[in-house]
Each structure stands twice: as structure tokens, then as C-alpha cells.
Amino acid sequence: MQEPLLAFSTKLFRVQSCFQHPIISTTARAYCLGPLFLVPHRSSSTRSTRSKMPPKNAVVEKVLLGRPSNNLxxxxxxxxxxxxxxxxxxxxxxxxxxxxxxxxxIDPQEARCPVPDARFDWLCDHYKPSSKVPAFLTVFDxxxxxxxxxxxxxxxxxxxxxxxxxxxxxxxxxxxxxxxxxxxxxxxxxxxxxxxxxxxxxxxxxxxxxxxxxxxxxxxxxxxxxxxxxxxxxxxxxxxxxxxxxxxxxxxxxxxxxxxxxxxxxxxxxxxxxxxxxxxxxxxxxxxxxxxxxxxxxxxxxxxxxxxxxxxxxxxxxxxxxxxxxxxxxxxxxxxxxxxxxxxxxxxxxxxxxxxxxxxxxxQVLNLIYYFTGGPDEVRAWTIRKGTKAPQAAGTIHTDFEKGFIMAEVMRYEDLHELGSDNAVKAGGKYVQKGKEYVVQDGDIIYFKFNVTTQAKKK
Known part of the structure; x- marks a missing residue:
């Protein structure tokens, strides 16, 4: 008997990573995939067994000095x-x-200064968005x-x-x-x-x-x-x-x-x-x-x-x-x-x-790297720490992105800049799918697929 399928409606978010500039903002542009995304159902016993299995050739991640935060x-x-x-x-x-x-x-003063980034400027020129939100560095005097x-x-x-x-x-x-x-x-x-x-x-x-x-x-x-x-x-x-x-x-x-x-x-x-x-x-x-x-x-x-x-x-x-x-x-x-x-x-x-x-x-000394959301409505930068994996990078936009993370479809900024369009990057075979263990790299452009069911939200 064929194993039943569970259907999930999904949303697609476009995100680009970059090393030069972060942002402290909370909106992102969403694209609906339309058709339902189908994944095979697994029994709870199967899920439990698999979750306990350690990954092969697991690399020990280096713990960085300092607060584990992107708000530094x-x-x-x-x-x-x-x-x-x-x-x-x-x-x-x-x-x-x-x-x-x-x-x-006497009292410390705080302010943010915009961070110049040629890649951010190029994205703004490429998408010609209605809203441009650059990156900022928070500084105390x-x-x-x-x-x-x-x-x-x-x-x-x-x-x-x-x-x-x-x-x-x-x-x-x-x-x-x-x-x-x-x-x-x-x-x-x-x-x-x-x-x-x-x-x-x-x-x-x-x-x-x-x-x-x-x-x-x-x-x-x-x-x-x-x-x-x-x-x-x-x-x-x-x-x-x-x-x-x-x-x-x-x-x-x-x-x-x-x-x-x-x-x-x-x-x-x-x-x-x-x-x-x-x-x-x-x-x-x-x-x-x-x-x-x-x-x-x-x-x-x-x-x-x-x-x-x-x-x-x-x-x-x-x-x-x-x-x-x-x-x-x-x-x-x-x-x-x-x-x-x-x-x-x-x-x-x-x-x-x-x-x-x-x-x-x-x-750089704070071990921060950056990704961007980009589209005709807005180009916006987001900050993550070096070593951040795809689900946590998605979570900087919204916690639901991290909770319901399915996959990340990745292309590099350099490839988009060279080839000129998303379709050209795909045609060139430089558009790849990554899972939960993928560590976001400087210059990545990512389409995040995620799902959060009504039942999961209630929990």
C-alpha cells in the first residue's frame, strides 16, 4: 500500500547574504509558490529513530568569543x-x-551609522525597489x-x-x-x-x-x-x-x-x-x-x-x-x-x-556577515554571525521562517551579478538546494521555503 502524503502550503522568501553590511529591520518580501508542496509522511517512530542518529563526519563548530547575537x-x-x-x-x-x-x-551616547556596500547598491540598481534600507553599525561614545x-x-x-x-x-x-x-x-x-x-x-x-x-x-x-x-x-x-x-x-x-x-x-x-x-x-x-x-x-x-x-x-x-x-x-x-x-x-x-x-x-571584528532581501518592493539588509545555518538566518526575518524551515535554494551574489538574472543563474547550473545544516556564506542569495501549520502555531 502506498504511503499517504501530507500536503503543506508553502511560501518562498528571497534572501541574499553579504559580508559588508547589516540591518536591524523586521519586514521581508514574500512570494507564494501557489501549488501545494508535497512531502512523504513518516511515522513518529521513524522520526524518533532518525533524530537520534548523529550526522556522519560531523564537524565540531568553533564557539566564538562574545555574545551569540546579531545585535552587537x-x-x-x-x-x-x-x-x-x-x-x-x-x-x-x-x-x-x-x-x-x-x-x-559622561553618559554613553548611542547612534547607528549606515554601512557602505557596493553589493547593496548594485541590488538596489538591479531591482529598483520602492524602499531601500541599508545596513547600520551601532556605535557607543x-x-x-x-x-x-x-x-x-x-x-x-x-x-x-x-x-x-x-x-x-x-x-x-x-x-x-x-x-x-x-x-x-x-x-x-x-x-x-x-x-x-x-x-x-x-x-x-x-x-x-x-x-x-x-x-x-x-x-x-x-x-x-x-x-x-x-x-x-x-x-x-x-x-x-x-x-x-x-x-x-x-x-x-x-x-x-x-x-x-x-x-x-x-x-x-x-x-x-x-x-x-x-x-x-x-x-x-x-x-x-x-x-x-x-x-x-x-x-x-x-x-x-x-x-x-x-x-x-x-x-x-x-x-x-x-x-x-x-x-x-x-x-x-x-x-x-x-x-x-x-x-x-x-x-x-x-x-x-x-x-x-x-x-x-x-x-568584521564582531564576526558579523550580512544577507539581503531583495525585490521590486524593497531591498533590505539583515545581520547574522559567521557560522549561522540557514534556518537561523531565515529566523532573523521572522521566527516562523526558522520554525517551519524546509529548504534553502541558494545562488551566490557574484553569479547573479555576472549573469544578470535569476533565470540565467539557474540555466548556468549555479542554483542549488541546501538543507538545515547549510552554513550561510558571504554573498549567498537564498530562496527560503518554509511551512508553519495552524496546529504548530497554536503550540
Whole structure:
């Protein structure tokens, strides 16, 4: 006897992934397939047996440091009067206080800045949608830290708690001399400033870890030789805490530069450690030095980074140049200003804004990638973390997409861009079906098929 079939009505959603830009939005364009989608019925016993079978050649997924979320934030950190609030203003086109005295920013300010992406622009040109929603980076302007902040100097403890609340750090250092702008230490020395901020963050982590080790050590001591699963988990956590504490307190290193197992990362992620957060270093130069791409401090800063935190990114920029560009109203005016800088300082190469690189670097260090929904009604970007599988990527649009995920029909952005249409991609054999284990890649364009029955929704 032929096995009965269950019929599901399905909907099709078009989604494109991309690395450059995320979005924080909740609508998507739907396309109804029309005919019912038929799938073979399985008995409950069959389903139960299959669900217990481990996948063949399963790959252990690496757990990433940081919150497992796609709603992550960068905080601008540095000493007072190095250009943090001015940087915040040009990044977000806002008007945070940027006065010439220490601690002019006390409460952290939050804003979103649009992320430039040529692929998003191409999709908008391709679909010519009624609505265009670009990607955004959320940025916090955090008040200046000073030496002794971990001991409460300045407004240290409050400011360190603001750093703890973000997921990544833009570390701004001042690399220009200006007698009219006060420096809290009396003279400009960005390498010293880097050491000051980094050490304050490390000391705060050391203090917090010492307290955690002491508290959990007392618990483990009371457990004695207890052999329950819970007791063993506590003892394992205690050993991990001691290892992390030794790395921070004895090795004097930042947590993000350690090599940790997945279990160790899971424990670290519960601690909200300051030195576990990724960092992008921003060197604030004078207009002249930025135009000429020369500054006496850059090589020393690079050497400090390579020695202390190898692999971290250093981006030279000039808040003076960026502020001037922000004041100009048209692309033509901005282009003319940059050309005038090139002529004034006799620079052979064209001068460009550093803001796009800064914004994109913030997303990269947060391990974020992006996909888009696209069609004639709207092109919209969505944020996911690296390693996100297709059902969870679909769930960023709506939870029903994830709950009722059936499959993902995938084509790459590069293929659509090259061939010019969906039909051409299909004809070229570059349109493939993927299941629940598929990890969404940068540049994917996905048609999600999903079904959520009335009965399932009631549950």
C-alpha cells in the first residue's frame, strides 16, 4: 500500500547574504509558490529513530568569543580629548558633545551609522525597489578613561561598566600636536596612551577573575569528592577560571589573544571580560599627516600592536578631515575638498575618507556577515554571525521562517551579478538546494521555503 502524503502550503522568501553590511529591520518580501508542496509522511517512530542518529563526519563548530547575537555594538574608547566624541559625530552624523576639556562626555551616547556596500547598491540598481534600507553599525561614545580608572580614578568604574556593555572596541589614540587641545598627561604620546587604556582594562579583568576564582574555589572545596554531574561541572569551571586568571594576571595578556577550547570559551563568555572584546585601533592624525600618509607615531604604534596584540587592525584617519567632509552638502563639494588637500600637500595619490574602512572593520571584528532581501518592493539588509545555518538566518526575518524551515535554494551574489538574472543563474547550473545544516556564506542569495501549520502555531 502506498504511503499517504501530507500536503503543506508553502511560501518562498528571497534572501541574499553579504559580508559588508547589516540591518536591524523586521519586514521581508514574500512570494507564494501557489501549488501545494508535497512531502512523504513518516511515522513518529521513524522520526524518533532518525533524530537520534548523529550526522556522519560531523564537524565540531568553533564557539566564538562574545555574545551569540546579531545585535552587537562597538564602543569608542580612549583617553579624554583624543577625538572620541568628534569621531562618534562624524561616524553617526550626530552632534555629541565634543568640548576641549576632560570628561565632557559622561553618559554613553548611542547612534547607528549606515554601512557602505557596493553589493547593496548594485541590488538596489538591479531591482529598483520602492524602499531601500541599508545596513547600520551601532556605535557607543564612551567617556574618556584615565590611568587608575580600575581603582576609581576619574569616573573610572562607571566608565568601565560602559565598556563592559559593548561587544567590541574602537580604541582612539591622538597622534597630533595642538597647543589649544589639552592632553591629560601634558604631552602627546600615543604608545603610552595605548598602554594606559589596555592596562586599565586588563587590571579590571584581573580583579574580577580573582574574585570569581575565590568564590568558586570555596564552592568546590565544600563539594569535596562529590561525583555528581553538577559537581564535576563546577570543578571543570573552576579549573577554567584558574587558567584564564593565570593568563590575565601572570602572563599579563588579553583574553582575546589566548587559545581556548570551546568549553573554555563558553565559560569566558559568561564573564563579560573587557579584554575578551575585539579591538580596532584608530590613529587620529592632523589634516596634513593624513593627506601625506606620514606621521612620526604610526610605526611605533604598529610595533606596539604587533608585540602586544598581534593581528589587530590599525586605521589612520583624521577627524578634522572627516568633520569637514561631513559639513559639505554634496558629493561634488566633498570631492573638490579632497582634491584641494591633494594639491595643497602635493600628494600624488587621491585622498579618500577613512570612514568606510572604519565602519566595515567594526563588523568584521564582531564576526558579523550580512544577507539581503531583495525585490521590486524593497531591498533590505539583515545581520547574522559567521557560522549561522540557514534556518537561523531565515529566523532573523521572522521566527516562523526558522520554525517551519524546509529548504534553502541558494545562488551566490557574484553569479547573479555576472549573469544578470535569476533565470540565467539557474540555466548556468549555479542554483542549488541546501538543507538545515547549510552554513550561510558571504554573498549567498537564498530562496527560503518554509511551512508553519495552524496546529504548530497554536503550540
Amino acid at each position: 555594538k562597538m564602543g569608542i574608547v580612549g583617553l579624554p580629548n583624543v577625538g572620541k566624541s568628534s569621531t562618534f559625530n562624524v561616524l553617526t552624523s550626530s552632534s555629541a558633545s565634543a568640548e576641549n576639556f576632560p570628561f565632557c562626555t 564612551i567617556a574618556g578613561l584615565v590611568k587608575g580608572a580600575s581603582q576609581g580614578q576619574g569616573l573610572g568604574n562607571a566608565f568601565l561598566s560602559h565598556v563592559r556593555a559593548v561587544d567590541g572596541i574602537f580604541h582612539v589614540v591622538r597622534c597630533f600636536d595642538d597647543e589649544e587641545i589639552v592632553h591629560v598627561d601634558g604631552e602627546v604620546n600615543p604608545v603610552r596612551d595605548l598602554e594606559t587604556i589596555s592596562e586599565e582594562l586588563r587590571i579590571k579583568d584581573e580583579e574580577g577573575l580573582a574574585k570569581k576564582v575565590e568564590e568558586l574555589g570555596a564552592v568546590v572545596k565544600r563539594l569535596g569528592g562529590g561525583g555528581t554531574a553538577q559537581d564535576k561541572a563546577k570543578k571543570e569551571e573552576y579549573e577554567i577560571l584558574k587558567k584564564v586568571y593565570a593568563w590575565v594576571a601572570e602572563e599579563k595578556k588579553e583574553v582575546r589573544k589566548g587559545t581556548w577550547s570551546n568549553k573554555e570559551v563558553e565559560v569566558i563568555n559568561t564573564l563579560l571580560l573587557l579584554t575578551a572584546k575585539p579591538v580596532v585601533y584608530l590613529a587620529n592624525l592632523s589634516e596634513k599627516d593624513f593627506a601625506r600618509k606620514k606621521n612620526k607615531w604610526l610605526a611605533k604604534i604598529k610595533q606596539w600592536i604587533d608585540t602586544t596584540n598581534p593581528g589587530d587592525l590599525l586605521i589612520p584617519y583624521s577627524v578634522t578631515v572627516e568633520a569637514r567632509l561631513a559639513d559639505l552638502k554634496t558629493p561634488e563639494e566633498r570631492s573638490e575638498y579632497l582634491k584641494s588637500l591633494q594639491e595643497r600637500y602635493e600628494v600624488p595619490a587621491p585622498i579618500t575618507s577613512a570612514l568606510p574602512k572604519i565602519i566595515v572593520s567594526g563588523y
